Amino acid sequence: MTSDSLPVKFKPYTRQTISQAPQWQLLPEELREAVQVVSRVLPFRTNQYVMEELIDWSAVPDDPIYRLTFPHEDMLSPADYSKLRDLVLVKKDEAAIDEAVRRIRLSMNPHPAGQMTHNVPFMDGQPVSGLQHKYKETVLFFPSAGQTCHAYCTFCFRWPQFVGMDDLKFDAKESNELVAYLKLHKEVTDVLITGGDPLIMNTRSLAGYIEPLLSPELSHIQNIRIGTKSVAYWPQRFVTDKDSDDLMRLFEKVVASGKNLAIMGHYNHPAELRTSIAQRAVKRIVSSGATLRMQAPLIRHINEDPKGWAELWTTGVRLGAIPYYMFVERDTGPSHYFQLPLARAYEIFQAAYQSVSGLARTVRGPSMSAFPGKVVVDGIVTIHGEKVFALQLLQARNPDWVRRPFYARFDPAATWLHDLVPAFGEKKFFFEDDAERPHKVVQLATRNSGRYVPQSSNEAIHGIATEA
Numbered sequence: 467m468t469s470d471s472l473p474v475k476f477k478p479y480t481r482q483t484i485s486q487a488p489q490w491q492l493l494p495e496e497l498r499e500a501v502q503v504v505s506r507v508l509p510f511r512t513n514q515y516v517m518e519e520l521i522d523w524s525a526v527p528d529d530p531i532y533r534l535t536f537p538h539e540d541m542l543s544p545a546d547y548s549k550l551r552d553l554v555l556v557k558k559d560e561a562a563i564d565e566a567v568r569r570i571r572l573s574m575n576p577h578p579a580g581q582m583t584h585n586v587p588f589m590d591g592q593p594v595s596g597l598q599h600k601y602k603e604t605v606l607f608f609p610s611a612g613q614t615c616h617a618y619c620t621f622c623f624r625w626p627q628f629v630g631m632d633d634l635k636f637d638a639k640e641s642n643e644l645v646a647y648l649k650l651h652k653e654v655t656d657v658l659i660t661g662g663d664p665l666i667m668n669t670r671s672l673a674g675y676i677e678p679l680l681s682p683e684l685s686h687i688q689n690i691r692i693g694t695k696s697v698a699y700w701p702q703r704f705v706t707d708k709d710s711d712d713l714m715r716l717f718e719k720v721v722a723s724g725k726n727l728a729i730m731g732h733y734n735h736p737a738e739l740r741t742s743i744a745q746r747a748v749k750r751i752v753s754s755g756a757t758l759r760m761q762a763p764l765i766r767h768i769n770e771d772p773k774g775w776a777e778l779w780t781t782g783v784r785l786g787a788i789p790y791y792m793f794v795e796r797d798t799g800p801s802h803y804f805q806l807p808l809a810r811a812y813e814i815f816q817a818a819y820q821s822v823s824g825l826a827r828t829v830r831g832p833s834m835s836a837f838p839g840k841v842v843v844d845g846i847v848t849i850h851g852e853k854v855f856a857l858q859l860l861q862a863r864n865p866d867w868v869r870r871p872f873y874a875r876f877d878p879a880a881t882w883l884h885d886l887v888p889a890f891g892e893k894k895f896f897f898e899d900d901a902e903r904p905h906k907v908v909q910l911a912t913r914n915s916g917r918y919v920p921q922s923s924n925e926a927i928h929g930i931a932t933e934a
């Protein structure tokens with residue numbers, strides 16, 4: 467029996483407990499201080515496996531997994547950092563800290579791409595808590611017991627879920643409303659169970675959410691997806707945890723029901739797939755009959771190297787996983803710290819894609835999960851003397867928009883869709899003028915200095931409900 471065949475007790479670390487970790491004492495004082503100050507705004511969560519096996523402490527602070535895990539001073543503006551540092555370390559005024567923290571968080575676009583205003587579906591005139599329905603065929607479900615995560619990645623658009631911004635939180639205690647909604651919506655084929663990380667839950671709780679989806683009345687649901695970081699940050703969940711065998715039986719039960727179970731694994735860096743337990747986790751998932759897809763955003767300081775992506779996808783394919791998405795870092799949280807220009811993202815994607823086998827070229831990217839849908843940068847080309855980004859929507863609020871090429875003026879500094887301006891003298895992108903659709907996205911976007919700016923609008927809530 468190898469050492470990673472033995473059950474290990476999960477030990478999480480957060481701001482409150484990190485000083486108990488032996489590695490904490492290895493950190494220089496200024497890094498510890500930055501973690502203590504910035505984590506008031508952007509909390510972190512990690513565990514002993516990440517600390518012991520994934521972080522190279524001799525390379526801190528530049529080790530990519532360290533940067534991925536712990537908050538840094540540069541994530542806040544110098545003025546905010548200085549003010550918060552003074553409140554936390556000198557004045558120790560909790561009420562003033564709370565006020566400053568809330569102000570800074572609200573300045574970080576906590577729910578990008580209309581999550582709170584545009585994607586919440588309605589049933590009997592009431593919003594359905596814990597659901598989002600943005601794309602016709604896919605419903606996102608947020609079980610309340612899965613609204614924490616193995617990491618609290620500060621670049622993640624889920625971060626408000628972790629920070630106790632109650633008015634910005636959505637989750638569901640039970641699956642009753644989900645099931646009722648799905649019965650009314652036969653066009654839905656996919657349910658994505660997400661969080662947080664649903665695999666934080668024990669198998670019994672998870673089964674309570676999944677098994678109702680196997681009922682004959684929901685035969686139109688063909689794919690059940692589970693978004694999870696556990697594959698990378700706690701692979702023991704699939705191998706040695708005391709209910710890991712039960713988890714495999716649950717996976718097998720879903721597959722035996724005739725549905726596809728897709729585990730959507732968050733892998734940010736090849737180091738996450740180098741350990742033997744991480745590799746065994748992949749093999750176990752795949753041997754249950756489930757599929758495992760790999761996805762992650764491209765983030766500055768963490769995974770800017772095409773060779774790293776190539777290693778990740780190549781290793782994944784060898785073990786039986788499927789490369790799926792390279793995302794562009796979203797316009798939320800400390801995006802100034804993590805984001806890369808779209809032009810650079812395209813270069814990295816292309817270099818990595820070129821160097822891998824055709825079996826790994828299932829991956830799509832670099833893709834922005836933006837207001838109209840998933841916009842992929844297909845290339846940078848010159849057409850009739852104008853240098854442009856060639857773009858298309860891989861997924862869209864309006865299915866008619868999917869795979870329709872469109873072009874934006876090349877801008878070497880652009881990092882997101884809202885930085886882009888249509889090419890060839892066009893006044894707007896085609897999806898901004900879709901008057902036939904019931905939700906009239908055209909009414910929800912304006913142009914500011916030529917740039918595309920989606921607006922928040924309650925009209926959109928009803929619009930999505932009408933469309934769905």
Ligand code: SF4
Binds near residue numbers: 615623
């Ligand atoms: S859901 Fe994924 S990206 Fe978001 S915090 Fe969890 S691990 Fe990080």
